[in-house]
Amino acid sequence: MSTGKPASWRQHWAAKANAEPRLQGHHHPSTTLHPASQDWDGTHAASSADWLPGPLVRRLLLVLLLAVLASAALAGWLVARASAQEAAQRLIEQQADEVEQVARLLASKIEQSQKVLASVAEGITPAMLESPASLGWLLQQGLPAARFFDSVQVARKDGQLSINLRSGHFEQASALDPVERDTLLRTLVEGKPLVSELVGSSPQDARILFTQPLVRGEGRTIGAVAGVLRLQSQGLLPQSLAQPARPQSRLVVFTREGVILSHPVLERVLGHVRDEPGLAQAYEQWRSRGQPMNGSQAVIELPGGQMVSLAAVPLPQWMVARISEQPTAWAGLLRRMGPWVAVAGLGLAGLGLLAMVWLARPLAQLRHQALQLLQTEAAALPAAGAAPWPRSDGEVDDVVRACIRLLEHQRIHQQDTQALTGQLQAVLEHVPLGIAVTRAERVEVVSLQACRLLDYKPAELHGRDLLDLLASAPGEADRMVRHVRAQFAAHGAFDGELPLLRRDGSVQWLRAQGQPVQAGQPQAGIVWVLEDCSALREARQQQDWEGAHDPLTLLPHRAAFKQRLHQLLLARAGRAGTERTEPESAPATGLPGEPGEGVLMFLNLDYFALINDLAGHEAGNDALRHLARLLESELRQMGWAARLGGDEFAVLLPGASMARGQTVAEQLRAAVQAWEPVYGERRFSLGLSIGLVPLPAGLRDVAPLLYAADMACHAAKRAGRNRVEIRRVPQAEVRS
Known part of the structure; x- marks a missing residue:
């Protein structure tokens, strides 16, 4: 294999250098990077590219356009909303007056019905109660007021029904509805007029019962008369009453219990207000306020854009409600004003865009200049004759100065990077x-x-x-x-x-x-x-190696360690004897601190039992193996380690001074403390208690040295663990 620089490494670091911006090219010797030396007269001819806005300016222009349009839209919306609020206020007042008038109308109808029934009661004599024929003739022919009601019933004092006249025909007493019978009985008992609850199960059959006691003599109640009006009759709640006076509005009459009595949709009559959109929420708010049913009224605005006006009809305990949608007049106003608002907004946006383009011209030139630099190999300013840096008081000047300064820093940084790259290549090669x-x-x-x-x-x-x-x-x-x-x-x-x-x-x-x-x-x-x-x-693989090493950690075991330590002590003692040339020469002192005296350490792993107890013995074995490798990595060629048994280890530094031994011991302790193994998603904190003993000159026996190191380790344990304690072999043991 060649010892030269590999081509792949050259390619790797060249690619890394090329990844830097192009501004890191060679510095042109004829130019300088100080702003004072630049051509700032701005006399160069502006090209069309100088006027083209960059992405940032385009985004700013878009933001300006959106801001102007949003402002115009907001102004139009505010005007329309103010108009809508005024229209809503007028609707609230109108609607409140309307439901109050309907409530008064219903109250007057109830009162009129009671007066008509009272006139009928005055025409009934005690003798007629015992003569159904006379009473029937009176109700059919003698009292026109009786024909005001759809049905008339008369009961005697004992509760027996004397007559049941329904729609001009006499019917049996058994045909009387239980609610009507109970209302008549309550009138006989209480001796006062009553208005019944709603009777009937269909809108066509629904009716209201008015009762009047028959009082004679000294206030004695001798009977009771009842007049029945159909719910949809002209005398009570005709269907025309609920027809809306305007679109998107409905008038509803309902009882205190929420049963609907009048509704624009006939099928909703006898339904419940809980199924009526908007009205259910308004009725619950009315009840939660504890409003009395004595003619009070309220206007409730709901989040869904609905407005509900409520008024109470006291005697029958009814409610009148008008449910209306919020006024939409503002929509028409927006339609009328929209074109003018759009024209004004677009005009302002156009003027703003032109102003922004003019003001952003130096910034566009700066971007154009930067792009030209990126396309060249020069890391400094353009050569003579090229477009100079743009000039504009304020931010652009500051950016130009910063760019020029950065170019110089980039050039220096590139030189440093190239030097570092060369050094790293040399390290990796050698x-x-x-x-x-x-x-x-x-x-x-x-x-x-x-x-x-x-x-x-x-x-x-x-x-x-x-x-x-x-x-x-x-x-x-x-x-x-x-x-x-x-x-x-x-x-x-x-x-x-x-x-x-x-x-x-x-x-x-x-x-x-x-x-x-x-x-x-x-x-x-x-x-x-x-x-x-x-x-x-x-x-x-050698047999003698297996006999001298621990199979778990692959470190020498206790016997091999003691043998090697004994050989070291004998060799040191032999060298010391050959170095004595005169009998009178002073014996070696063996004092700590002498260079090259050697040190012995006993190490005990703190809190190791927790790993065995909580994570298992396999995790404990893994921790011991890792500790053995950690000791080898820290010591390398400086010394050698051994496992004495369990979680006890020994380290021998043959040529280390006492100060060096203390430093290495602290390094080992800190490395174990920072270790923190993880088993079963649980992190364990460990420590290392170390006993440190210097090797005294002249000592030949291993036992005193091992004992002193063991005692030093126990002292570290007793002193709180995870520390280094120093002991020395007694001089008496050395001399013996």
Whole structure:
């Protein structure tokens, strides 16, 4: 593979540079970007393109046109609305007077009917109550007033019906309606005139019963007489009463209970006001106000454009209502004024458009100048002889100065970007690590070392899904992809070994470490560090490797750790002995802080039991594996880690000073604290209690060192967890 710059990388960064505006071209040496040096005399000939308004000006012109037309329409509407309100007020007054007159008319008819019935009652003597023949002759021939009513009934004091005269014919007492009989009985008991409720089940049969007690002597009630009027009779509510005096209006008479007595549509008689549009709402408002039925009246305006006038008829407890649509006179006024308003609005809009075009001319020229710059390779002003920047006091001058300043900044920024691009290309070409940046799991940036690991060219990897390169049996690739995504979901990162396909079809095992470009946002992109782990995997196949490593975390176990630590102490002690050239030389002090003394750490994972208890042991094992990889990533070539058992780990930094050891311990603690794995949609917060012990010079025995580190870790636990505690091996143990 060539060590030169790949053509694909040149194309990639060239395309990125070309994506910048054309104003980033080379700066013309004969021009300057300071406004003071520009030709501001404005003497150049204006071309037709200078007058053509741009999209912004066209939108402003459209807004102006709409505003003028809307203002004209609003003015016409306000005038028409004022006229309509005046007409509505006149209608309210007229309608209120009308229903009041109808209510008075009905009240006078009721009163007249009662007076006629009273004159009939005066002509009936006590003897006639016992002689139906005499009483019948009186009602048919002797009293003309009796013929005012459609039916007449006379009852004796004991409640027995003496006569039932209906439409000039005598009928049996059994033919009397129960409501009529009850009204007669109430009159006998109460001894006062009554007006019955509505009797009958059809508009043709509907009737009202008037009663009058027969009083003789000292106020004794000896009987009662009743006169019946049909609802549609001339003496009560003829059909002509409900006919509207004007279109879109109807007069309705109904009882206190809401039963309709009179309506322009005969079929609606005996219906209920709840089924009458507009009237039902007005009647409910009347009742909710608690208005008395003593002749009061009201006007109610409804949201649907209807107006209802109500008046009460006291004695029969009836209501008179006129329902009308709101006046539409304003519509005719608009039709008359509409053409004039439209002409005036269009005239004003035309004048406004011309004024806007004139005022926006410098802005149109500025847009034309900007388009010319975008079509050239120059990042500065046009060459001599080209149209200069437009001039206009105010905003256009400010924009021109800002544009000139931005051109200079763009030129400088382009130079910086080109320098950065070259540096990034050099890094990606020479860094000894495989690096790839993916977005939505597709490769966007890749280093030469990553290409060498897989034997691909950069152009062949660009746009590829990194997980599509997984080399595994059918069905196994999906499992590995799910595993990678689960690791990101649980830990926000991935650290593991993946088998990837080389271009020749062979399998290359790589240790892949993926971290989001922005913490907690994998969708913004992931940076992958790829390293060849073939030798490590081969070493794991050896029998002695398995005997020295923990199978879960793949770290050395306790016995291997102790053996390696013991070998390190013996080697240090041997080197110290060879360095003594004189017996009188002072022995090594082993004091902390000396450079290169080495440190040992005992680490205990805080709150690890919660993961096992709440998420299960499989989640706990996953957390331990991730912690092992995290320790390896943080330490790299600086030291080595081991698992001592359970959630206890050890870290040895052979050549680190005490200060360096404390720094690394804090880095490990902070990394675990920021980890926060997620299992079963539950996030866990962990900590790391660390015991830190320096390696004293001359110590050969492992036990005191391990004991001191263990005690330091316990001290960190007792002090509140998630902290670093330092202990030292007693000098007596070192000398022994």
